[in-house]
Amino acid sequence: MAALPTYAPSTEPPLRIRDLGPADEPLLDQLHAALSPRSQYRRFHAAKPRLAPRERRYLAGTDGRDHVALVALDGAGAPVAVGRFVRLRGRPETADIAAEVADERQSQGIGSDLVRRLARRAAAVGVSRFTATVLSETGLRRSLVRRGWRVVDADGPSATLEIDVWALMRA
Numbered sequence: 812m813a814a815l816p817t818y819a820p821s822t823e824p825p826l827r828i829r830d831l832g833p834a835d836e837p838l839l840d841q842l843h844a845a846l847s848p849r850s851q852y853r854r855f856h857a858a859k860p861r862l863a864p865r866e867r868r869y870l871a872g873t874d875g876r877d878h879v880a881l882v883a884l885d886g887a888g889a890p891v892a893v894g895r896f897v898r899l900r901g902r903p904e905t906a907d908i909a910a911e912v913a914d915e916r917q918s919q920g921i922g923s924d925l926v927r928r929l930a931r932r933a934a935a936v937g938v939s940r941f942t943a944t945v946l947s948e949t950g951l952r953r954s955l956v957r958r959g960w961r962v963v964d965a966d967g968p969s970a971t972l973e974i975d976v977w978a979l980m981r982a
């Protein structure tokens with residue numbers, strides 16, 4: 812008799828990743844609702860049960876150059892993650908990056924994959940450095956430092972880190 816596999820083969824279809832644009836405001840609400848209050852707080856550094864209309868418009872208002880966002884969709888077309896970078900005014904070679912992954916799908920490598928993809932997109936439009944501001948208490952700061960990010964500012968509960976995008980492209 813053939814040996815049974817000792818792993819459970821994944822039956823989940825792969826995620827589809829595409830650019831997020833102005834028509835995707837409803838997807839942002841859907842993903843926001845899939846974040847726990849704790850994840851919403853970690854993402855926005857404030858309690859945020861729902862996005863305000865202006866915020867939603869801004870977050871969907873990408874332009875493919877100074878503001879790029881990628882959305883990961885599951886097999887049913889539901890959003891499971893969004894990652895974005897926004898070029899800094901006055902420091903056009905640097906962009907601020909942020910991401911959120913639905914709680915159910917966290918710690919599966921989805922966030923890291925989006926960041927790698929964003930790094931490639933950033934390099935193509937002349938962005939050579941990412942910054943990220945994270946709450947120090949979350950452990951994400953430590954995790955980013957382990958991955959080569961440098962702490963450039965630590966202000967009370969949050970810390971700002973930087974990394975060259977080429978380092979992410981190699982990761």
Ligand SMILES: CC(C)(COP(=O)(O)OP(=O)(O)OC[C@H]1O[C@@H](n2cnc3c(N)ncnc32)[C@H](O)[C@@H]1OP(=O)(O)O)[C@@H](O)C(=O)NCCC(=O)NCCS
Pocket residue numbers: 849850851853854908909910911912913916917918919920921922923924944945949950951953954955957
């Ligand atoms: C932070 C976040 C985007 C990471 O995405 P992810 O797909 O869960 O992460 P990955 O599986 O790719 O793992 C990347 C690293 O993040 C860490 N991580 C994953 N989930 C985490 C969580 N909830 N809190 C803190 N760190 C977390 C992992 O430990 C891993 O670090 P390691 O390799 O040193 O162990 C995701 O957990 C999330 O949406 N959190 C809530 C919002 C947030 O904190 N956003 C970041 C600030 S903009």
